[in-house]
Amino acid sequence: MTLDAVIVGSGPGGATVADVLTAAGWTVAIVEKGRNHLLDPDDLTRPASDFSNDEVKFRSRYFLGPDPLIEPRTFRASEDDGERTFVGEVNSVPSTVGGGGTHADGKVPRFRPDDFRLVSRFGPQDGADVADWPLDYDELEPYYAEVERSVGVAGTDGANPFAGPRSGPFPMPSGAPMFGATVSVAAAERLGYHPYPAPTAANSVPYDGRPACNNCGFCAFFGCPIHAKGDPVAMLRRAMATGRVELLPETFASGIRTVQNRATGVDVVGPDGAARFLAARHVVVAAGAIETPRLLLLSGFDHPLIGRYLMTHFQTIVAGGMPFRTYAERGRAVTHVHDDMIVGDDASRQAAAEGGLPWMRGGLVEHSGAALPILEATHYPWGSAHPGLMADSPIRARLWAFIMQGEDLPYPTNRVDLDPTIRDARGFPAARVTYRAGRHEHVASDHYGPRLAAILKEMGAEWTAVTSSPGRGNAASPEAVPESRHNVGTVRMGADPASSVVDPQGRMHDVENVVVADSSVFVTSAGYGPTLTLVALAARAAHVLAGTRPA
Amino acid sequence: MPVWLTEEEYRVLEAACECLIPRSDRGPGATAAGVADYVDGLLGAFSFDPPRIWAGGPTSGRMGGEAGFARFHQLSAIDELAWRTRIEGSQSLPEREFNGPVVGLQERYRQGLDALGADFCDLDVRGREARLRADTEFADLLYGHACEGMYGAPEYGGNRDLLGWRAIGFEGDVQPRGWTDEEVTRP
Numbered sequence: 001m002t003l004d005a006v007i008v009g010s011g012p013g014g015a016t017v018a019d020v021l022t023a024a025g026w027t028v029a030i031v032e033k034g035r036n037h038l039l040d041p042d043d044l045t046r047p048a049s050d051f052s053n054d055e056v057k058f059r060s061r062y063f064l065g066p067d068p069l070i071e072p073r074t075f076r077a078s079e080d081d082g083e084r085t086f087v088g089e090v091n092s093v094p095s096t097v098g099g100g101g102t103h104a105d106g107k108v109p110r111f112r113p114d115d116f117r118l119v120s121r122f123g124p125q126d127g128a129d130v131a132d133w134p135l136d137y138d139e140l141e142p143y144y145a146e147v148e149r150s151v152g153v154a155g156t157d158g159a160n161p162f163a164g165p166r167s168g169p170f171p172m173p174s175g176a177p178m179f180g181a182t183v184s185v186a187a188a189e190r191l192g193y194h195p196y197p198a199p200t201a202a203n204s205v206p207y208d209g210r211p212a213c214n215n216c217g218f219c220a221f222f223g224c225p226i227h228a229k230g231d232p233v234a235m236l237r238r239a240m241a242t243g244r245v246e247l248l249p250e251t252f253a254s255g256i257r258t259v260q261n262r263a264t265g266v267d268v269v270g271p272d273g274a275a276r277f278l279a280a281r282h283v284v285v286a287a288g289a290i291e292t293p294r295l296l297l298l299s300g301f302d303h304p305l306i307g308r309y310l311m312t313h314f315q316t317i318v319a320g321g322m323p324f325r326t327y328a329e330r331g332r333a334v335t336h337v338h339d340d341m342i343v344g345d346d347a348s349r350q351a352a353a354e355g356g357l358p359w360m361r362g363g364l365v366e367h368s369g370a371a372l373p374i375l376e377a378t379h380y381p382w383g384s385a386h387p388g389l390m391a392d393s394p395i396r397a398r399l400w401a402f403i404m405q406g407e408d409l410p411y412p413t414n415r416v417d418l419d420p421t422i423r424d425a426r427g428f429p430a431a432r433v434t435y436r437a438g439r440h441e442h443v444a445s446d447h448y449g450p451r452l453a454a455i456l457k458e459m460g461a462e463w464t465a466v467t468s469s470p471g472r473g474n475a476a477s478p479e480a481v482p483e484s485r486h487n488v489g490t491v492r493m494g495a496d497p498a499s500s501v502v503d504p505q506g507r508m509h510d511v512e513n514v515v516v517a518d519s520s521v522f523v524t525s526a527g528y529g530p531t532l533t534l535v536a537l538a539a540r541a542a543h544v545l546a547g548t549r550p551a
Numbered sequence: 552m553p554v555w556l557t558e559e560e561y562r563v564l565e566a567a568c569e570c571l572i573p574r575s576d577r578g579p580g581a582t583a584a585g586v587a588d589y590v591d592g593l594l595g596a597f598s599f600d601p602p603r604i605w606a607g608g609p610t611s612g613r614m615g616g617e618a619g620f621a622r623f624h625q626l627s628a629i630d631e632l633a634w635r636t637r638i639e640g641s642q643s644l645p646e647r648e649f650n651g652p653v654v655g656l657q658e659r660y661r662q663g664l665d666a667l668g669a670d671f672c673d674l675d676v677r678g679r680e681a682r683l684r685a686d687t688e689f690a691d692l693l694y695g696h697a698c699e700g701m702y703g704a705p706e707y708g709g710n711r712d713l714l715g716w717r718a719i720g721f722e723g724d725v726q727p728r729g730w731t732d733e734e735v736t737r738p
């Protein structure tokens with residue numbers, strides 16, 4: 001049987017494509033290399049009950065994968081560092097039914113109109129191939145609106161003065177603000193910033209047959225035990241309910257077959273290790289911005305830009321010790337954010353000029369605390385000081401922090417390719433990440449770090465500390481490996497086949513019935529979490545395929 | 552009876568854990584919280600069916616709901632390959648050595664505990680600390696696991712009677728109760 005489409009990856013991108021295509025009557029298979037802990041195996045339209053508030057299972061023991069012993073990635077900061085400097089976990093998001101949507105704490109802001117046109121708005125940057133996107137905010141807006149409803153996004157209309165125009169309200173009101181955020185928001189406002197409730201893919205009220213979030217606090221890095229997170233369980237359940245999806249967990253897509261520049265289907269390796277071929281009219285690749293270029297390279301596709309322009313966000317992390325409890329263990333991991341450091345001001349323009357840059361952009365700033373005790377404990381020394389530190393808890397109970405998701409520029413040297421030696425347990429070459437932040441990211445981080453520390457001091461912080469991910473020390477140390485979990489840009493979208501791999505609808509220029517439906521297609525990284533934008537793009541690509549329009 | 556270690560190794564392990572997370576006027580130490588049982592349980596995870604790798608969900612029963620943590624997950628073939636390799640080492644088996652040999656936790660613990668010495672339990676605190684500092688790689692491994700055993704869910708064998716969480720005022724897994732909006736915003 002020839003399927004209408006094989007979708008590789010069941011994360012937010014793949015789930016969205018499955019939802020749109022099956023609603024249009026298509027029959028699809030979803031190939032997912034990870035296990036199914038999201039949907040009830042006896043009734044795939046219902047959520048499973050495998051997720052839990054368990055720090056050992058989710059943070060220490062790779063419950064949702066990928067386990068780096070089985071599926072390692074490799075890393076080096078630059079080609080000058082040899083074949084690799086690190087083997088293990090490199091900026092991974094879960095490999096499981098639902099992909100990274102299961103772990104994410106789901107801040108899902110839209111990009112703003114300027115984010116799609118950096119060159120025409122601000123001009124080029126030396127060393128980076130900054131380009132405008134081949135579509136603009138207005139074109140994406142109906143898809144943003146559709147996926148906000150299908151995922152279930154809670155937000156406050158009009159709260160962000162810098163936001164782009166909206167065609168309708170948020171589907172749900174914002175959920176409860178965390179106590180620490182109420183203090184940091186007030187301090188930021190006193191200093192002239194404009195914090196607002198983070199648009200979040202977690203129910204603030206019962207929605208779409210799922211309950212409201214009950215603020216359990218095990219949110220970032222954990223699956224939601226009550227399935228209040230909408231992304232992507234909502235889309236997968238709807239797709240399953242059509243009866244037109246075959247979900248194939250524990251199944252690895254090892255290559256896309258082509259005949260004369262058309263894909264004929266996908267080679268897969270099943271849970272028993274047996275290889276088989278899934279014939280399909282279309283292949284949709286939504287494997288995430290590291291695994292998608294890996295699969296295209298494993299398939300023998302040879303566009304020279306496949307894997308180039310990896311961006312991950314340069315995170316500036318500023319922490320402060322408070323003289324009061326911050327109660328960060330209660331609530332979603334982040335309830336408030338601000339955009340001021342993306343938008344910039346006279347001081348940032350001056351800092352850019354002094355740093356030798358034509359312009360610079362920071363990123364979305366998340367207001368958050370650090371919540372859980374195992375992670376806290378490992379940050380303290382062992383021995384007689386340990387019990388007192390854990391009881392006084394300067395990190396878990398009294399810390400407040402800002403994480404700036406700094407926009408990083410598309411450098412051709414930052415890339416994903418196949419490691420020449422290291423393999424996964426199935427015998428396929430591992431993805432190798434080559435990534436080093438540039439002058440733009442460092443100048444922006446140096447400028448905004450002290451300003452974020454000033455907000456913490458305004459809150460009453462007794463001490464503050466600034467770090468970054470990746471770290472800025474020795475390029476060969478594990479700290480050089482980024483940990484942002486925001487991978488984008490490795491299969492660039494554009495109108496010109498010479499400077500992009502896929503067309504403005506996500507179809508590969510060279511093989512037009514292969515569609516890329518994840519954040520690989522991003523032209524620039526913007527300073528926002530990628531998920532809502534990749535989901536909107538995936539919905540758009542699927543509607544183009546099916547000849548339908550957003551609801 | 553330890554699950555995987557010998558009685559002698561268990562005694563050294565327990566003393567070493569107590570040295571890392573000692574009893575004090577701020578709370579109980581690793582021995583009272585059963586941290587050595589956590590480590591021994593990990594090393595012997597495959598003595599159980601299903602193996603004691605991942606506790607079940609969605610709730611533990613401590614805040615209502617069913618005691619789902621007590622039902623450990625079955626492992627898939629590839630999960631078992633990963634965890635047997637991590638715990639037992641690659642043992643020259645080709646399916647475990649696709650990127651070269653892997654030294655397992657069992658061997659690392661056996662050697663690390665052996666290096667601490669049969670007389671480890673007879674030493675005073677300073678003597679024990681000095682032995683641990685002589686092998687920082689093993690001390691780091693053990694400390695990571697000790698933190699998990701002290702502050703992780705008790706279904707994994709440590710955090711006995713919730714002593715680890717109680718000492719630090721941590722409520723632990725709170726589903727299905729969660730926190731009310733009032734408790735989140737105005738605690």
Ligand SMILES: Cc1cc2nc3c(=O)[nH]c(=O)nc-3n(C[C@H](O)[C@H](O)[C@H](O)COP(=O)(O)OP(=O)(O)OC[C@H]3O[C@@H](n4cnc5c(N)ncnc54)[C@H](O)[C@@H]3O)c2cc1C
Nearest residue numbers: 009011012013033095099100107253287288518529530531
């Ligand atoms: C703790 C955490 C917090 C986060 N918070 C946010 C946030 O607040 N906001 C935000 O925007 N983003 C956040 N993210 C990032 C978010 O998870 C990702 O942007 C999102 O999951 C990407 O979706 P995707 O569908 O493109 O890819 P993925 O979610 O990576 O899904 C791809 C799937 O494809 C599967 N796959 C890959 N290769 C193959 C293959 N060859 N064969 C078969 N299957 C394959 C993988 O196993 C995976 O399940 C967070 C991530 C984490 C881990």
Ligand code: SF4
Nearest residue numbers: 213214216217219224
């Ligand atoms: S905080 Fe809310 S959305 Fe997050 S895991 Fe807990 S219940 Fe689910």
